[in-house]
Amino acid sequence: MNAQEITSFKDKVIASSKTTKTIKTDFVQYKHLDFLADDVKTWGKMVFKAPNLVKWEYTNPYQYSIIFKEDQLLINDGGTKSKVEIGNSKLFQKLNQLIVSSVKGDMFNDSDFKVTFLKTDKYNKVVFIPKDKKIGAYIASFELLFNKEDAQVFEVKMIEPSQDFTRIIFSNRVLNNTVDDAVFSN
Amino acid sequence: MRFLAISTLCCTVVLTSCSLKTTEGLREIPFLEKEVENPYFANPKIDYVYKAKIDVYGKNFGGILIVKKIEPAIHRVVFTTEFGSKLFDFQYEGNSFTKNFIIEDLDRKFIVNVLKDDFKLLINKSAEVVSLYESETQNVFKTKTESGFNFYFIGRDSKQLDKIINTSKTKEKVEVDFSFSSDSPSNIADEIVIKHINIKLKIDLQKFKEN
Numbered sequence: 001m002n003a004q005e006i007t008s009f010k011d012k013v014i015a016s017s018k019t020t021k022t023i024k025t026d027f028v029q030y031k032h033l034d035f036l037a038d039d040v041k042t043w044g045k046m047v048f049k050a051p052n053l054v055k056w057e058y059t060n061p062y063q064y065s066i067i068f069k070e071d072q073l074l075i076n077d078g079g080t081k082s083k084v085e086i087g088n089s090k091l092f093q094k095l096n097q098l099i100v101s102s103v104k105g106d107m108f109n110d111s112d113f114k115v116t117f118l119k120t121d122k123y124n125k126v127v128f129i130p131k132d133k134k135i136g137a138y139i140a141s142f143e144l145l146f147n148k149e150d151a152q153v154f155e156v157k158m159i160e161p162s163q164d165f166t167r168i169i170f171s172n173r174v175l176n177n178t179v180d181d182a183v184f185s186n
Numbered sequence: 187m188r189f190l191a192i193s194t195l196c197c198t199v200v201l202t203s204c205s206l207k208t209t210e211g212l213r214e215i216p217f218l219e220k221e222v223e224n225p226y227f228a229n230p231k232i233d234y235v236y237k238a239k240i241d242v243y244g245k246n247f248g249g250i251l252i253v254k255k256i257e258p259a260i261h262r263v264v265f266t267t268e269f270g271s272k273l274f275d276f277q278y279e280g281n282s283f284t285k286n287f288i289i290e291d292l293d294r295k296f297i298v299n300v301l302k303d304d305f306k307l308l309i310n311k312s313a314e315v316v317s318l319y320e321s322e323t324q325n326v327f328k329t330k331t332e333s334g335f336n337f338y339f340i341g342r343d344s345k346q347l348d349k350i351i352n353t354s355k356t357k358e359k360v361e362v363d364f365s366f367s368s369d370s371p372s373n374i375a376d377e378i379v380i381k382h383i384n385i386k387l388k389i390d391l392q393k394f395k396e397n
Contacts, residue, residue, distance in 0.1 A: 031270040035256050036233045040394075042268070056269075061394045062237045064248060064268050077239055077248040138271060138289070158270070162287065166270030 001117040001124070009117065009124050010108055012151040017106040023048040025173040029058075033164045046170070048103050053184045067184050074186035081186050103153065113142070123155075124148060137161065208337050208351050208358060209319055212326055217318035222327035222338045224347060225373040226364065227309045230255040236378070236391035238265065243386045249273060251391055253309065261309045262286075276302065278309060304380050304389065307336070307352055307362055324348065334359070358383045 001009060025046050030039040044058040057065040067074040073084040101107035108115055112135070113128040128142040138160065145155040152173060159165040227234050234253040239246065252264045263276045275286040283302055292298070313329035313336060320326065320342075327338040331352070339349035352360040360382050364375040370393075380389040 029270060031250070031252075031266060033252060033262075033264060035254055035262050036252065037231070038233060040233070040235050040250065040252060040270075058268060062392065064237075066268070075246075075248070077246065078237075080239065080246050080248075082246045160272060162272075162275075164272065 001119050005119070006117045009146075009151070013108075013146065014106055016151040019176075020048075021050045021176050022179040023103060023173060023175055024177060024179065025170045027168050027170050030167045030169075031164075032167065034162075039167075046103065047179055047183055049179045049181070049184070053181075054103060055184055065186075067186060069184055074184075076186055083186070122148065124151075206335075206353050206356070206358060208353060209326070209328075212319035212321050215318055215320050217315055217327075219315055219318075219327070221312045222315050222329060222340070223312045224308075224310055224338070224350075226347070226375055226378075227253045227261065228255060228311055228373065230258070232374070234374070235394040237394065239390045239392075241386075241388045241390075253305075255309075263305045263309070274301065276305065278306060300382075300385070300387065303352075304360065307350055307360065308378070308380075310336075313338075 023046070027044055027046055029042045029044070031042075032039045042058050042062075043060040044056065046057070047055045052068070052070075054068040055065060056068075063076075063078045065076045071086055073086055075082045075084065101110070107113075107128070108126070110128070112132055113130055116127040116129075118125040118127065123145040126144045126146070128144075130136045130139055130142075140159045140161045140163070143155075143157040143159070144153055145157075146152065147154050152170075152175075154170060156168045157165055232254075236251045236253075238249045238251045240249070248268060250266045250268065250270075252262075252266070254262050256262050259279055261278045263278065265273045265275075267273060272287055272289075274288040274292060277284040277286055283306075285298065288298065292301075315327045316330050316335075317328045318325060319328070323343075324339045324341055327340065329336045329338065334352065334354040337349075337351040337353070338347060339351070340347050346364075346366070348364055350362040351358055352362075360380060363377075363379045363381075365377045365379075367376050370376050374393065376393045378391040380391075382388070
């Protein structure tokens with residue numbers, strides 16, 4: 001993308017993000033490890049409510065949900081419930097913030113990353129490379145694919161230093177329907 | 187007389203401390219098999235993927251365990267979070283072990299050794315039999331390890347490996363139970379439970395089944 005394209009793309013994402021109060025979407029996650037015959041596939045649903053409530057729920061092949069709520073993670077692992085305080089782990093905070101921000105796509109001003117803008121036929125692609133070495137030990141880069149039309153995130157890809165990666169593709173996205181706060185309790 | 191009493195006492199102590207609960211009530215029988223086989227995680231064409239639940243001293247963690255035999259003598263064992271982030275990546279080749287990756291929080295000698303030994307127990311293909319016991323339903327093969335023994339419990343009718351118990355010379359340390367459903371493909375356990383006896387650690391593994 002050239003400078004003008006970057007500006008107009010950013011504006012579109014930020015505008016769309018500002019009007020997005022809730023998101024409900026299905027997703028499929030592919031875990032790629034170079035030595036496997038097939039990627040490990042899991043399916044689920046994600047619910048977002050502005051400004052920063054996220055419920056990430058795997059429904060197939062197992063039941064597992066994680067709610068990002070302030071400084072806590074509320075986990076329900078097939079009926080086993082637990083709570084993790086993330087307040088004192090900077091790395092964890094950063095990783096969680098990435099997940100929340102990537103849902104909306106509005107994370108271009110994050111000074112912790114070197115950001116590159118690219119375009120393909122169908123999508124705009126933004127690549128984030130962590131500046132912090134500690135984060136870099138876990139994530140080599142973080143890629144978001146945006147639909148050109150509505151500036152919504154279509155795919156998230158987290159690439160590890162080993163080049164193994166996790167790819168999450170969203171589908172059936174519904175914006176701004178009512179989402180009850182009770183969704184975000186365990 | 188006093189000498190006899192002391193020696194009897196000593197003998198009793200020695201014998202008691204040497205006897206493992208594992209073989210209590212079992213009858214030792216002669217054996218022909220030189221080796222006992224562990225059929226799990228042995229097919230290089232299969233990606234073995236399990237949902238893992240770990241309970242360590244009352245704290246719960248989840249993740250995904252991925253095991254693959256990548257070459258005749260090499261296994262990769264990778265554990266990730268549900269989101270796919272790698273927590274550790276181990277490689278086993280015969281008796282050599284390589285830590286390809288582990289997150290800082292888990293990279294403690296004690297934790298690595300426990301994990302290394304637990305997964306080694308799962309993937310170890312065969313071991314030399316030193317004695318054989320029988321119960322009403324199972325044959326129990328005793329094999330030697332560096333610091334103790336492994337006992338392989340094989341159903342006499344099903345011929346399936348149901349359980350492995352790892353012991354020191356005197357005490358049970360880890361018990362691994364394999365269970366199956368009627369539609370399980372052969373040699374793939376639906377559920378595997380690794381239970382430590384001397385530390386409060388339990389790892390429950392459920393085979394991925396797409397609905």
